[in-house]
Amino acid sequence: MTPASLVDGAPADTVGIDSRGLAYGDGVFRTLRLQDGGVLHADEQWRKLAADAQRLDLEVPPLDVWLADTAMLNHGQATGVAKWLLVRRSEGRGYRPTTRAAQRIVQVSSLPPRVASxxxxxxxxxxxxxxxxxxxxxxxxxxxxxxxxxxxxxxxxxxxxxxxxxxxxxxxxxxxxxxxxxxxxxxxxxxxxxxxxxxxxxxxxxxxxxxxxxxxxxxxxxxxxxxxxxxxxxxxxxxxxxxxxxxxxxxxxxxxxxxxxxxxxxxx
Amino acid sequence: MTPASLVDGAPADTVGIDSRGLAYGDGVFRTLRLQDGGVLHADEQWRKLAADAQRLDLEVPPLDVWLADTAMLNHGQATGVAKWLLVRRSEGRGYRPTTRAAQRIVQVSSLPPRVASxxxxxxxxxxxxxxxxxxxxxxxxxxxxxxxxxxxxxxxxxxxxxxxxxxxxxxxxxxxxxxxxxxxxxxxxxxxxxxxxxxxxxxxxxxxxxxxxxxxxxxxxxxxxxxxxxxxxxxxxxxxxxxxxxxxxxxxxxxxxxxxxxxxxxxx
CATH class of the missing domain: 3.20.10.10 (D-amino Acid Aminotransferase, subunit A, domain 2)
Structure with missing residues (x-):
């Protein structure tokens, strides 16, 4: 069975209780449209992810890593939604960030219905x-x-x-x-x-x-x-x-x- | 070995990737001082937790539940730090909260050193x-x-x-x-x-x-x-x-x- 989420490229549906995402919201994300089996406007989405990550001083993995993760989760769905999260790794406690390293989380789900206007x-x-x-x-x-x-x-x-x-x-x-x-x-x-x-x-x-x-x-x-x-x-x-x-x-x-x-x- | 954290009263060190705490920061927390094996000013801390939870429309478990969790994690430490988190349960997706029910997370760690002034x-x-x-x-x-x-x-x-x-x-x-x-x-x-x-x-x-x-x-x-x-x-x-x-x-x-x-x- 295809997993619904990957953490750092491995099937997982949890994060550590010490996640700075949970404690502080110390991360950024993207919501992306999957279309014809691919990520729509992937370049642009990654550039925005990278720009946002830079504002928080977070390292961002290259686009091909995100795309490979997303492809692994998206078997045969014509359309869908991917969520990419980048969350600063936890090292010790306290607000002060001590690393630029970040955890990469990818989730795929179905495209929600919407009315025409x-x-x-x-x-x-x-x-x-x-x-x-x-x-x-x-x-x-x-x-x-x-x-x-x-x-x-x-x-x-x-x-x-x-x-x-x-x-x-x-x-x-x-x-x-x-x-x-x-x-x-x-x-x-x-x-x-x-x-x-x-x-x-x-x-x-x-x-x-x-x-x-x-x-x-x-x-x-x-x-x-x-x-x-x-x-x-x-x-x-x-x-x-x-x-x-x-x-x-x-x-x-x-x-x-x-x-x-x-x-x-x-x-x- | 004593666990370092409980989720809803059970030893656990992860939360679901769909946690509204991770996605939105949809929760509240307390940092408490453990002293002589107990929680200092526990009543006051719980009342503030409950007041904060009410602002976000979250259900808060009674004080004795938090104290029991904390005691389970705090074997024989004279001093320490407890963190209590209350995170809205995830139901479906989207910002709109559909439940007041919340996950209870308790962590215990050691008291950090500090200088006198x-x-x-x-x-x-x-x-x-x-x-x-x-x-x-x-x-x-x-x-x-x-x-x-x-x-x-x-x-x-x-x-x-x-x-x-x-x-x-x-x-x-x-x-x-x-x-x-x-x-x-x-x-x-x-x-x-x-x-x-x-x-x-x-x-x-x-x-x-x-x-x-x-x-x-x-x-x-x-x-x-x-x-x-x-x-x-x-x-x-x-x-x-x-x-x-x-x-x-x-x-x-x-x-x-x-x-x-x-x-x-x-x-x-």
Missing amino acids: AALTIAALRLAAQPALAGIKHLNRLEQVLAARELRPGTDELLMCDHDGFLVGGLRSNLFWVHDGRLLTPFVDRCGIAGTMRARVLRIAAGLGVAQAEVREGGAALMAADEIFVTNALVGIWPAHRVETRGLQAPGPLTQRLARELGPPFLI | AALTIAALRLAAQPALAGIKHLNRLEQVLAARELRPGTDELLMCDHDGFLVGGLRSNLFWVHDGRLLTPFVDRCGIAGTMRARVLRIAAGLGVAQAEVREGGAALMAADEIFVTNALVGIWPAHRVETRGLQAPGPLTQRLARELGPPFLI
């Missing part, structure tokens, strides 16, 4: 500003856990603001909207995650000559938006048909154009 | 303000890991400020200082941990009729302080003989008076 709600919980950790997909995710308690039936994704009331992104996604032909997305320099799909969509928009900007705007900006969508590595571009009580065309024309450029498996 | 340095890294998590000893401790990289030989404890430059506390302790006969300590309502020893010292000071206040003050306040000390459950009251380049009497007279009231094993 999303209803968005703005969460009451606000994200703390911490530039030292902003943009990084690290293992300190209690804010997301707390915010997720606000998920109600009928909401597909929660939007998060910072303490100044500026939009940051979705609970599990980055946020985009279109206003007067411009593609807008929140800054993620004080909190939030700079997702690989966010970067890809910005590149695609630039390639199409679409005006774009990172902005600090509150939820009111979405009430005037012509189109709204969220992005991540699993869903690609996910158009919103509703934000709070406001209905929207989903997908809007620019959203469709970007999705067409993004290509399969994300055509909408 | 501490040299304090103010860390450059500043703590993010998140009222929803402030005061709780939860498993999201990446800020502490990042700050701990600033520890240099000659510094015994780092002091942390928030993004507004207000003192919050020590990396592993709460902070107190004396100014004109008043005992001052930072608010911990926006970030930081409200330690059990902090609460105990404030109660002791009140009992002695010492004027006290929670304050928002920057590091400059320490340059005018008559006495400074930090507290936690392991060290009790730890007088500072230096903050940055400024020397201090350690312990000062009020620090000594408080330590006398706190009693053994924390007499200084």
Whole structure:
């Protein structure tokens, strides 16, 4: 039977109780889409993993090691989800990191179902500003856990603001909207995650000559938006048909154009 | 051989790779001093664990269960350190918590040595303000890991400020200082941990009729302080003989008076 997870390349479904991942969340991770038996946008995902690891001063194994692990777990599934975790090794106790060496954990699971377009709600919980950790997909995710308690039936994704009331992104996604032909997305320099799909969509928009900007705007900006969508590595571009009580065309024309450029498996 | 850790009361030194502690830091913990074979201030520690658990909506096992676990691990050690962790059980995937049930982890180790008084340095890294998590000893401790990289030989404890430059506390302790006969300590309502020893010292000071206040003050306040000390459950009251380049009497007279009231094993 194929195992569901590997730790440092060996079948395992546990980590040590002294893991700095458990004690402190001292690690980073990636959620990746498996497609046609391979890892979608693997290069980009690895580069982001490496960049995040560098922010925490963690050694990152080369891409081919991650891909070999993932392939070992992914026998014959056409689609799926891989999770790559990189957790600092434990040496003695205390907060101070004494090594850059990290444990490599790979898990594979099935792709969750999703509806064609999303209803968005703005969460009451606000994200703390911490530039030292902003943009990084690290293992300190209690804010997301707390915010997720606000998920109600009928909401597909929660939007998060910072303490100044500026939009940051979705609970599990980055946020985009279109206003007067411009593609807008929140800054993620004080909190939030700079997702690989966010970067890809910005590149695609630039390639199409679409005006774009990172902005600090509150939820009111979405009430005037012509189109709204969220992005991540699993869903690609996910158009919103509703934000709070406001209905929207989903997908809007620019959203469709970007999705067409993004290509399969994300055509909408 | 006595095991060093128990998971849900059974000898174990691993947790599942799907642990929400590893994935999100979805849990709380306590660090406790073992003294004369027992847990020091066990009632108070449990009440704080329960209060923190409630903030995250986690079920907490009764004190006697924690004490029984700890006793099973602590054969004949006069002193030591116990760590109690409470981690939400995993059910399915995603941030949203679907259960209040939690895994109970108990570890016992030896008491680390410490010098009689501490040299304090103010860390450059500043703590993010998140009222929803402030005061709780939860498993999201990446800020502490990042700050701990600033520890240099000659510094015994780092002091942390928030993004507004207000003192919050020590990396592993709460902070107190004396100014004109008043005992001052930072608010911990926006970030930081409200330690059990902090609460105990404030109660002791009140009992002695010492004027006290929670304050928002920057590091400059320490340059005018008559006495400074930090507290936690392991060290009790730890007088500072230096903050940055400024020397201090350690312990000062009020620090000594408080330590006398706190009693053994924390007499200084």
